[in-house]
Structures are given as C-alpha cells and as structure tokens.
Amino acid sequence: MQIKVENLKYTYSPKTPFEKVALDDISFTINDGDTIGIIGSTGSGKSTLCQHFNALIRISHGKIYVGEWELHAKKLNLGALRQAVGMLFQYPEYQLFADTVKEDVAFGPINFGKSKEDADILARYALELVGLDYDEIKDKSPFELSGGQKRRTAIAGIIASRPEVLVLDEPTAGLDPQGKKEILDLVTELKKSYVKTVIMISHNMDEIAEYCNRVIVLNDSKLLYDTTPRELFSDKEKLSLTGLEVPHAVRVKNLLEARGIVLQGTPLTSKEFVELFKGGAPCAK
Amino acid sequence: MREVSFGQYYPSGSKVHALDARVKLLLTIAFIVMVFLVKSLYAYIAVAAFILLVTLVSRVPVLKVLKSIKAIIFIVIIMSLINLFANAEGKVLWSWWILTISEGGIITAINLALRLIFLVMGTSLLTYTTTPMELTDGMESLMYPLKLIKVPTHDIAIIMSIALRFIPILMEEVDKIMMAQKARGACFDRGGVLKRAKALLPVLIPLFVSAFRRADELALALDARCYNATPNRTKYKQAKLGWGDLVATLVTGVFITLVVAVNNNFWGLY
Ligand SMILES: Nc1ncnc2c1ncn2[C@@H]1O[C@H](COP(=O)(O)OP(=O)(O)OP(=O)(O)O)[C@@H](O)[C@H]1O
Ligand SMILES: [Mg+2]
Numbered sequence: 001m002q003i004k005v006e007n008l009k010y011t012y013s014p015k016t017p018f019e020k021v022a023l024d025d026i027s028f029t030i031n032d033g034d035t036i037g038i039i040g041s042t043g044s045g046k047s048t049l050c051q052h053f054n055a056l057i058r059i060s061h062g063k064i065y066v067g068e069w070e071l072h073a074k075k076l077n078l079g080a081l082r083q084a085v086g087m088l089f090q091y092p093e094y095q096l097f098a099d100t101v102k103e104d105v106a107f108g109p110i111n112f113g114k115s116k117e118d119a120d121i122l123a124r125y126a127l128e129l130v131g132l133d134y135d136e137i138k139d140k141s142p143f144e145l146s147g148g149q150k151r152r153t154a155i156a157g158i159i160a161s162r163p164e165v166l167v168l169d170e171p172t173a174g175l176d177p178q179g180k181k182e183i184l185d186l187v188t189e190l191k192k193s194y195v196k197t198v199i200m201i202s203h204n205m206d207e208i209a210e211y212c213n214r215v216i217v218l219n220d221s222k223l224l225y226d227t228t229p230r231e232l233f234s235d236k237e238k239l240s241l242t243g244l245e246v247p248h249a250v251r252v253k254n255l256l257e258a259r260g261i262v263l264q265g266t267p268l269t270s271k272e273f274v275e276l277f278k279g280g281a282p283c284a285k
Numbered sequence: 286m287r288e289v290s291f292g293q294y295y296p297s298g299s300k301v302h303a304l305d306a307r308v309k310l311l312l313t314i315a316f317i318v319m320v321f322l323v324k325s326l327y328a329y330i331a332v333a334a335f336i337l338l339v340t341l342v343s344r345v346p347v348l349k350v351l352k353s354i355k356a357i358i359f360i361v362i363i364m365s366l367i368n369l370f371a372n373a374e375g376k377v378l379w380s381w382w383i384l385t386i387s388e389g390g391i392i393t394a395i396n397l398a399l400r401l402i403f404l405v406m407g408t409s410l411l412t413y414t415t416t417p418m419e420l421t422d423g424m425e426s427l428m429y430p431l432k433l434i435k436v437p438t439h440d441i442a443i444i445m446s447i448a449l450r451f452i453p454i455l456m457e458e459v460d461k462i463m464m465a466q467k468a469r470g471a472c473f474d475r476g477g478v479l480k481r482a483k484a485l486l487p488v489l490i491p492l493f494v495s496a497f498r499r500a501d502e503l504a505l506a507l508d509a510r511c512y513n514a515t516p517n518r519t520k521y522k523q524a525k526l527g528w529g530d531l532v533a534t535l536v537t538g539v540f541i542t543l544v545v546a547v548n549n550n551f552w553g554l555y
Contacts, residue, residue, distance in 0.1 A: 017295065017296050017297070051464065054468055056464045056467055056468060079470060079472075082467070082468055082469075082470055083470065086468070087465075087468040089461065089464065089465045089468070092465065094458075094461075094462065094465075094491055094494075094495055095462055095465040095466060095469075095487075095491055096491065097466075097486065097487045097488075097490040097491050098487075107466075107469055107470075107471075107487065108469040108470055110470075111469060111470025111471055111472070112470045143494065157469060158468075158469065161469065161470070
C-alpha cells in the first residue's frame with residue numbers, strides 16, 4: 001500500500017494561548033515495501049505525524065492517501081483502516097488491560113470483527129511469532145509478566161490483527177541491547193510475511209542505519225530531508241544542521257578520517273565497517 | 286507548557302493574573318457572600334457590570350467566561366424549576382393539577398438562577414487567572430490560623446498540589462491509552478450506555494495501573510530526597526503583596542458597598 005502525504009499541517013489547541021504548530025506543510029510518499037525511519041529531535045512532530053496514518057488524529061489541513069483510503073475524506077471506514085495500519089505506541093506495555101494475555105492479544109482481532117475462535121488462533125500465532133510460549137503464557141495476567149514479555153505481548157496485540165502497514169513509535173525505547181535487537185529482528189521477520197511497509201520512529205541512529213531503506217528527517221515541525229540513510233549519514237553538512245547523532249560505524253570512520261585514515265564510502269553497520277576497513281575483502285580465516 | 290493548561294488557567298499576563306492568590310481568594314469569597322445577599326434587579330446589574338469589568342481587565346475572552354456557565358446550566362434549570370413551583374407566595378398566575386406558578390415563585394427562580402450563574406462566573410474568573418499551584422499555596426497561607434490548633438495545613442496543601450499536578454499528567458495518559466486502544470479497533474462512542482461503559486475498561490485499567498505506579502515512584506522520589514513536611518519550609522515562589530493587590534481590594538470594596546447600597550435602595554432608585 002502506498003502512503004502519500006500532501007501538504008499536511010497540524011496545530012494542537014488552535015486559537016488558544018497553548019497553540020502549537022506540530023506539523024508544517026509536510027509532503028512525502030512511502031512506497032510499498034519501504035522500511036522508513038522517521039527521525040528528528042524531541043518535539044519535532046514525529047509522533048503527531050504517525051498518528052495521522054491510521055486516523056487517530058483527523059486531518060485538519062492537507063491530504064493523506066493510504067492505499068485506497070483518503071484520510072482527508074469526511075467519511076472514513078475507521079475499522080478497516082486501523083486494521084490495515086497497525087500502530088505500536090511508545091511504551092506499549094502500558095496499554096495492557098485484560099485478565100489474561102490471550103484475551104489482551106485477541107482484543108484487536110475481535111474489535112475488527114473476527115469471531116472468538118479466529119481471534120484465538122490469531123492470538124496464538126502472534127504470540128508465537130513474538131517468541132513467547134503460548135501454552136505457558138496464555139492464561140497469565142499481563143501484569144505479572146516481565147518488562148520484556150509485556151512489550152512482546154503488546155506487540156503481539158498489534159500484529160494479531162495482521163496489519164499491512166506497521167507504524168512503530170520508538171519500539172525499542174527502554175529495552176536492553178539484546179531486547180532491542182530481538183524486537184527489530186522480529187520486525188524484519190514480519191516484513192517477510194504479511195507486513196508490507198514499516199514506518200519506524202527512532203532516536204537510535206544505529207537502528208535507522210541498519211534497518212531502514214529510507215529516512216525522513218523532521219526538524220521543528222517541518223520536513224527537512226527525505227533521503228536514504230547512507231546519503232544522510234555521509235553528508236556532514238546536512239547532519240550538522242539537524243544536530244543528529246550518527247551511527248557508531250560512521251562515527252568511527254569520521255574519527256579515523258580526522259587522524260588521516262580515509263575510508264571511501266559510508267559504512268552503516270559494524271559489519272559494513274569491518275568489510276570497508278579490510279578493503280572490501282572477505283574475512284580470511 | 287501543557288501542564289498549566291489544566292483546569293482553566295488562561296494566561297494573558299494581565300494585572301489580574303499578577304495579583305496575589307490570597308487576595309484573589311479572599312476577594313472571591315467576599316464576592317460570593319455578596320452575590321448571596323443581592324436581591325434587587327439593579328444590584329444584579331451592578332454585579333454583572335463588575336464581572337464584566339474584571340473580565341476585561343484580565344483579558345480573558347468574555348465568551349470563555351460565559352462558557353463556564355455551560356457546565357452548570359442543568360443544575361440551574363432544575364433548581365429554578367423546583368423553586369418556581371415550590372414557592373407559592375404572591376399572586377397565582379397559572380395553575381394546573383398540583384403545579385402552580387406564582388409571582389413569588391418566579392422571583393425566587395430568577396434570583397436563584399442569577400446567583401448561581403454569577404457565582405460560577407466569579408469563581409471561574411479566579412481559576413482563569415490563577416494557576417492551581419498559586420491557588421494551593423494561597424490556601425495554605427490562608428489556613429495559617431488552623432496550624433496553631435495543630436491542623437497539618439502543609440500536608441493538606443502538598444496533597445492538594447500533588448493531586449492537582451497529577452490531573453494533567455493523568456489526562457495526557459488517558460489520551461494516550463485511548464489512542465492506543467483505538468489503534469486496536471476500540472470504539473468509545475458507539476452503542477448504548479452499558480456498552481460504552483464497558484468499552485472504557487481497556488482505558489481505565491491501564492490508567493489505574495499507571496496511577497499507582499506513578500504514586501509509588503513519586504513516594505520513592507520524595508523519600509530519596511529526604512522530603513518531609515518540616516515546619517518553616519521555604520518556598521520557591523514567594524508571594525508578596527503589591528500595590529495592585531491594594532487597588533484590587535479597594536475597587537472590590539467600593540463595588541461591594543455600591544451593591545449593598547443599591548440592594549437596600551439607598552438612593553431610592555425603585
Ligand atoms: N496532545 C497534545 N496537545 C498539545 N500539544 C501537543 C500534544 N502532543 C504533542 N504536542 C506538542 O506537539 C509537538 C510535537 O509533538 P510530538 O509528540 O509529535 O513530538 P515527537 O517528535 O514525537 O517527540 P518525541 O521524540 O519526544 O517523542 C511538541 O512540541 C509537543 O509539545
Ligand atoms: Mg514521540
């Protein structure tokens with residue numbers, strides 16, 4: 001599903017002293033199959049932008065097309081849209097509520113009109129996909145799980161509805177490095193099945209560099225760049241404008257450069273860096 | 286600054302906003318007492334003029350002050366109706382079955398409605414122009430005499446300010462949780478009362494969990510910083526009386542005298 005954003009503007013509490021322009025004239029297109037990163041400093045409007053994609057925020061100015069849906073239209077089938085565009089909020093474990101894990105995960109599918117049996121099947125499938133032992137966990141209360149398990153349960157609650165587009169608002173915030181990697185690998189895994197497009201907000205440039213094929217940079221509620229991670233991170237001028245960090249691999253490369261060891265190209269991951277450093281030659285045993 | 290947007294605080298930086306919260310509290314109390322003493326139409330006009338004056342000086346949009354009535358309009362209507370039928374003094378104008386409308390009924394009904402409306406407008410002017418924090422600090426300061434008889438006024442004040450501080454946080458939380466559940470297809474505005482109430486469970490449960498978690502964290506944080514409500518704590522923001530407070534008190538005083546005079550037909554207007 002292609003997502004097309006045209007001249008999107010959004011203001012919180014308009015016409016009051018608390019008025020705050022959160023998005024200012026944003027236009028870009030997300031193609032089918034993209035894993036797109038949305039980055040920018042705190043308060044730049046990333047979450048606000050993403051909450052538009054499944055009409056949690058209704059458009060006040062501008063247009064958004066999500067596949068067949070026109071989100072700026074007056075009448076909109078919210079159910080179908082929200083089923084197709086799954087959205088994971090920051091700290092999703094705070095949305096758990098049901099008596100059992102199974103019920104919580106089945107909440108989405110049931111809301112989207114699935115029968116109880118189908119919802120249970122979908123819940124089982126989703127829980128197994130996120131790496132939880134269904135039979136062990138299904139009757140537990142979500143509140144007695146560990147932090148990581150809660151996060152996985154919440155993610156299962158989104159993917160159980162089988163969305164085509166997955167919007168993730170800082171999915172790895174507050175997790176340890178291992179947990180981060182597991183979540184992102186899961187996203188990669190999902191992209192091989194029914195999830196076609198992933199939109200991911202992150203403050204972690206290593207994640208963006210490794211997993212995204214495109215990035216959107218927001219700055220002070222405006223769209224600053226729409227480019228690829230390699231291009232963005234190889235352009236020092238662009239980066240200095242945004243005050244963004246660079247991935248570790250790029251940082252090491254830049255440090256080496258400052259000491260006279262110039263490497264050609266921009267390594268995005270540690271693996272790429274090693275390869276580049278060795279002159280592109282495969283590792284010799 | 287989303288924190289202060291709670292309640293009704295409407296920052297415009299006017300002279301009224303700059304007044305000492307204690308003065309505003311006392312003047313509001315005086316105003317309320319006065320409103321309950323008023324009984325003549327002319328006096329009501331004077332009260333309305335006073336409210337308008339304060340509103341203009343405070344630069345809070347007049348419409349906003351008027352809107353504050355919306356919240357109590359039902360109470361006003363119901364109370365007026367009860368009074369309308371309950372009071373049967375004076376000439377009977379209309380009667381049917383057990384219902385009678387008399388002159389006395391109409392007068393008490395109008396009196397009551399106007400009183401309630403002015404009451405709400407006056408107090409909402411207070412909350413429009415004073416932050417919740419200033420209000421609690423002001424109340425604590427005004428409760429000083431109670432301290433002498435060992436009422437823990439500071440504890441009361443800190444409880445109040447924590448509660449007030451948490452309302453916007455929890456409202457934001459409600460917002461977030463509702464959005465998260467909507468993203469999973471929850472629908473809060475469909476079906477009958479029972480269905481709607483049930484639809485709120487997925488919001489209320491995470492909300493309570495998070496409220497308790499926050500309370501725990503706050504208690505820990507207070508402990509970790511050795512917080513205790515010792516006597517003689519100093520304040521970050523020292524409230525000081527200024528000339529503006531004197532002027533406001535004088536204006537209100539003059540005005541109250543005026544209303545009382547009009548109310549008692551001092552000049553023989555009617
Ligand atoms: N419900 C709201 N009411 C009023 N203002 C809001 C609301 N939500 C966000 N804002 C404001 O809009 C701006 C953009 O917020 P947004 O949450 O989209 O930023 P963000 O880029 O996601 O930041 P972060 O990286 O901290 O999550 C901020 O200045 C914020 O204060
Ligand atoms: Mg955000």
